[in-house]
Amino acid sequence: MKFIHTSDWHIGRQLHNQSLLDDQRFVLNQIVELAVLHDVDALIVAGDIYDRSIPPASAVALLDEVVNRVVNELKIPIIMIAGNHDGHERLGFASRQMIDSGLHIVGPLTKTVTSIELKGKQGSAMFYGLPYADPATVRHVLDCEVSTHEAAMDKLLEQVHEHDSNGLPKVVISHCFLDGGSESESERPLSIGGADKISPKLFTPFNYTALGHLHGPQYKGSDHVRYSGSMLKYSFSEQHQNKSVTLVELDSEGKAHFELLPLSAMRDVRIIEGKLAELLKIGKTDVNREDYLMVRLSDKTAILDAMGKLRSVYPNVLHLERTGLMSDNGKVELSRDHIKKGEMDMFSDFFTQVSGDAMTEAQQQAMTAAIDELHKLERTS
Amino acid sequence: MKFIHTSDWHIGRQLHNQSLLDDQRFVLNQIVELAVLHDVDALIVAGDIYDRSIPPASAVALLDEVVNRVVNELKIPIIMIAGNHDGHERLGFASRQMIDSGLHIVGPLTKTVTSIELKGKQGSAMFYGLPYADPATVRHVLDCEVSTHEAAMDKLLEQVHEHDSNGLPKVVISHCFLDGGSESESERPLSIGGADKISPKLFTPFNYTALGHLHGPQYKGSDHVRYSGSMLKYSFSEQHQNKSVTLVELDSEGKAHFELLPLSAMRDVRIIEGKLAELLKIGKTDVNREDYLMVRLSDKTAILDAMGKLRSVYPNVLHLERTGLMSDNGKVELSRDHIKKGEMDMFSDFFTQVSGDAMTEAQQQAMTAAIDELHKLERTS
Incomplete structure (x- = not known):
C-alpha cells in the first residue's frame, strides 16, 4: 500500500490580500503528477482543505477540478478530513453519495469513527479519518466527559484500537497539535493557553499517522507519526521551509517507509x-x-x-x-532630526520626480529655509 | 416512469427574520413520504434548492439528511438543478462523484447539456437538467450570440432536440420565468424590465417540462409545461396558494399524466x-x-x-x-386629533398595566390637563 500524505491545502487563502489561487492550482497539479509518477494507491489530505468555513466559489471550483482529475480520471481514491479551518457541514455535504466514486470526505465528527478500507496494488490498509474536533464537540457527539484535546483524542482513538481491521495495517488521519511541534505564523491556534497539545505517544501504536495542522513537515515522538506540512508557504515565517508531500509505503509487515517529495512553488x-x-x-x-x-x-x-x-x-x-x-x-x-532630514529628502525626491531634474543648491537652500520657517510657526502656534 | 416534480425548496430561508428550518424539515419529510407512498422512480427538484448562494450550515445539514434518506436508504434517484438563488459552484461541488449513488446535481452550466437516463419500474426516460443561466452566461459557456433569456433558452434546447434519447421520452428540467406566469412576492426577479420572460411554446415539443422559479403551482401554454410551485408559503402574498408537489406519470406513449399531491405546513x-x-x-x-x-x-x-x-x-x-x-x-x-387621542389612550393603557386599575375620572382629568399644558409649552417654545 503506497500513498501520498499531504495536508493544509488552504485553498482560497490570500497572502497579504493577494489571491493565491493560481499558485495553488500550480502546486496541486504537481501533487497530482507525483501521484501518477509514484503510482500511488491513495491520496490522503489531513485537513484544512479550504482556508475558511465559507470558501470563495473559485476555491470550490478548483477543488472540484482536482477531485475530478484524481478520482474520476486517474481512479486514485482520495480521503480528506475537515480541519479547524474547514466548515465541517459544508465540506461533508453528500459525502455518503461520493463513497462509491472513491472520494471519501470526513466532515462533521460522528459517533462512530469513520473507517475506510483501501485496496492497494500490493496489500491493503484500513484508514481512520478523524476530523478536527475540540473537546466540547467530542463530549457532545460521543456523550462522554473529556475536557482537554488530549483526552478527547484518546477517546476517539479508543475506537481505532478496538476496530477489527481484519489484520490490515491501521493508518490514522488526524488534524491536531502534537506536543513539541514547531509552529509557523500561519496556523490558527486551536485553543488559547496550550491546552490543545496532544502527546505524540497516543499515535505510536498505529502503523502510520498522517497529521495536518502544522505547516512545516516534521515528525513527533516517532518517525511514523508525521506532519506532511502545507503545500505552499502561507506566511513569511515559513520562508526557509521546504514544502513537500510525504510518500508513504507500508511493507508486508505493515511497517511504514517514507520519502519527502519536494514541491516547487510558482512564486x-x-x-x-x-x-x-x-x-x-x-x-x-x-x-x-x-x-x-x-x-x-x-x-x-x-x-x-x-x-x-x-x-x-x-x-x-x-x-x-x-x-x-x-x-x-x-x-x-522618528526623532526630530530624522523628521527634519526626512522632509527635505522627501521634497527633493518629489521635485526630481516632477521636474525630471535634481534640485540646485539655491533651490535646496530656499526649501530648507521654508521648512525651518514652518517649524518656527509650528512652535509658536 | 413515475416521478415527483418539486422546486423552490429555499432551504435556509427566513420569513421576517424567523428561521423556517423546522418547517422545512417537516414538509421535506412529507415529500419523502409521498415518494414512498406513490412508489416513484425519481425525485426532480427544479432549482432554488437553497435560499442563497451561501446557505447556513444548518441548511446544508438538512439537505444532507434528505438526500441520505432518499438516495441511500430508499434508493430513489434525485435530480436537482441550480436555480437563481443557488451558488452554482458550491451546489455542484463533486457532483461527478455522486452520480453512481443516484444523486444528480446540475450546478454550473456546461457546454454540453446534462442528460440523465433514469430507469423506471415501467419504462425509462431521458432527463435534461438546465441550471438557471442568464444570457451572458449562455453566451460565455456556449460561445454564441444571444441577448435575451428566450434566445438563450432556445440555444440550450437545441441540444435537447438534437440529443438521441434512444426513443425514450424527453423530460426537461429548467428554472426560468415563462411568459404569462403568475408571480408571488417571494420570487427574486431574474432581470429588470421583463426581458427574462420566455415563451412556453419552446417547451411544448417535449414530453414534460418540470419548471422552477414561480412559487404558485401552474402550467403555461400546455398542461405538460408545469411549475410545481414552492413547498412552503414564502411570503404573505401566497396566503391563498395551496402548496403541493406534482406527481407525473409518463405512459407507454410518453404522454404525461399529473396529479397534485397537497403538502401541509407545520405552521x-x-x-x-x-x-x-x-x-x-x-x-x-x-x-x-x-x-x-x-x-x-x-x-x-x-x-x-x-x-x-x-x-x-x-x-x-x-x-x-x-x-x-x-x-x-x-x-x-397622524392628524393632531389622532395624536391627542392617542396620547391619552396610551397613558391610560400604561396606567392600567402598571397599577392594575383603570384611571379614575379625577386622574383622567389631571392627565388631560397635563397633556394640554405640555402642548401649550410645545407651541410657545
Whole structure:
C-alpha cells in the first residue's frame, strides 16, 4: 500500500490580500503528477482543505477540478478530513453519495469513527479519518466527559484500537497539535493557553499517522507519526521551509517507509533586505523577481512611494518594513532630526520626480529655509 | 416512469427574520413520504434548492439528511438543478462523484447539456437538467450570440432536440420565468424590465417540462409545461396558494399524466384582521394560533405594545399593520386629533398595566390637563 500524505491545502487563502489561487492550482497539479509518477494507491489530505468555513466559489471550483482529475480520471481514491479551518457541514455535504466514486470526505465528527478500507496494488490498509474536533464537540457527539484535546483524542482513538481491521495495517488521519511541534505564523491556534497539545505517544501504536495542522513537515515522538506540512508557504515565517508531500509505503509487515517529495512553488515567498537603490539594481537581473516578497529597507532617510518603486521591479512585493528607521526595539524611530532630514529628502525626491531634474543648491537652500520657517510657526502656534 | 416534480425548496430561508428550518424539515419529510407512498422512480427538484448562494450550515445539514434518506436508504434517484438563488459552484461541488449513488446535481452550466437516463419500474426516460443561466452566461459557456433569456433558452434546447434519447421520452428540467406566469412576492426577479420572460411554446415539443422559479403551482401554454410551485408559503402574498408537489406519470406513449399531491405546513402563513380585543379573544380558542401571522389591526387609537399583546396569544406574529390608522392612500395618518387621542389612550393603557386599575375620572382629568399644558409649552417654545 503506497500513498501520498499531504495536508493544509488552504485553498482560497490570500497572502497579504493577494489571491493565491493560481499558485495553488500550480502546486496541486504537481501533487497530482507525483501521484501518477509514484503510482500511488491513495491520496490522503489531513485537513484544512479550504482556508475558511465559507470558501470563495473559485476555491470550490478548483477543488472540484482536482477531485475530478484524481478520482474520476486517474481512479486514485482520495480521503480528506475537515480541519479547524474547514466548515465541517459544508465540506461533508453528500459525502455518503461520493463513497462509491472513491472520494471519501470526513466532515462533521460522528459517533462512530469513520473507517475506510483501501485496496492497494500490493496489500491493503484500513484508514481512520478523524476530523478536527475540540473537546466540547467530542463530549457532545460521543456523550462522554473529556475536557482537554488530549483526552478527547484518546477517546476517539479508543475506537481505532478496538476496530477489527481484519489484520490490515491501521493508518490514522488526524488534524491536531502534537506536543513539541514547531509552529509557523500561519496556523490558527486551536485553543488559547496550550491546552490543545496532544502527546505524540497516543499515535505510536498505529502503523502510520498522517497529521495536518502544522505547516512545516516534521515528525513527533516517532518517525511514523508525521506532519506532511502545507503545500505552499502561507506566511513569511515559513520562508526557509521546504514544502513537500510525504510518500508513504507500508511493507508486508505493515511497517511504514517514507520519502519527502519536494514541491516547487510558482512564486516563492521570501524576505529581501537592503537599501532601495541596491535592491532595485539586483532586481533587474533577478529571474525570481515575481516571487512574493517582504522587503526590509535599511535606508535611514524618508523615501517617496518606496512601495511603488519596488513594485516597478518586483511586482509582487506584499509587505514593506522600514528597518532603517527602526530603533533597536523594533519600533519606527522618528526623532526630530530624522523628521527634519526626512522632509527635505522627501521634497527633493518629489521635485526630481516632477521636474525630471535634481534640485540646485539655491533651490535646496530656499526649501530648507521654508521648512525651518514652518517649524518656527509650528512652535509658536 | 413515475416521478415527483418539486422546486423552490429555499432551504435556509427566513420569513421576517424567523428561521423556517423546522418547517422545512417537516414538509421535506412529507415529500419523502409521498415518494414512498406513490412508489416513484425519481425525485426532480427544479432549482432554488437553497435560499442563497451561501446557505447556513444548518441548511446544508438538512439537505444532507434528505438526500441520505432518499438516495441511500430508499434508493430513489434525485435530480436537482441550480436555480437563481443557488451558488452554482458550491451546489455542484463533486457532483461527478455522486452520480453512481443516484444523486444528480446540475450546478454550473456546461457546454454540453446534462442528460440523465433514469430507469423506471415501467419504462425509462431521458432527463435534461438546465441550471438557471442568464444570457451572458449562455453566451460565455456556449460561445454564441444571444441577448435575451428566450434566445438563450432556445440555444440550450437545441441540444435537447438534437440529443438521441434512444426513443425514450424527453423530460426537461429548467428554472426560468415563462411568459404569462403568475408571480408571488417571494420570487427574486431574474432581470429588470421583463426581458427574462420566455415563451412556453419552446417547451411544448417535449414530453414534460418540470419548471422552477414561480412559487404558485401552474402550467403555461400546455398542461405538460408545469411549475410545481414552492413547498412552503414564502411570503404573505401566497396566503391563498395551496402548496403541493406534482406527481407525473409518463405512459407507454410518453404522454404525461399529473396529479397534485397537497403538502401541509407545520405552521400556515396567513393574514388576520380586526380589532385587537376581538383578535385576542378569538386567538384563545384558535388551534392554529401558532401559525405565522401578519396582523392588520383596525383599531383607530394608539395601543401600547400591540405586538407584545398579540404575541401573548399568537406567538408567531411576524408583521403588524395598523390599518385603522391608515388613510385611504395606505399611509399612516397622524392628524393632531389622532395624536391627542392617542396620547391619552396610551397613558391610560400604561396606567392600567402598571397599577392594575383603570384611571379614575379625577386622574383622567389631571392627565388631560397635563397633556394640554405640555402642548401649550410645545407651541410657545
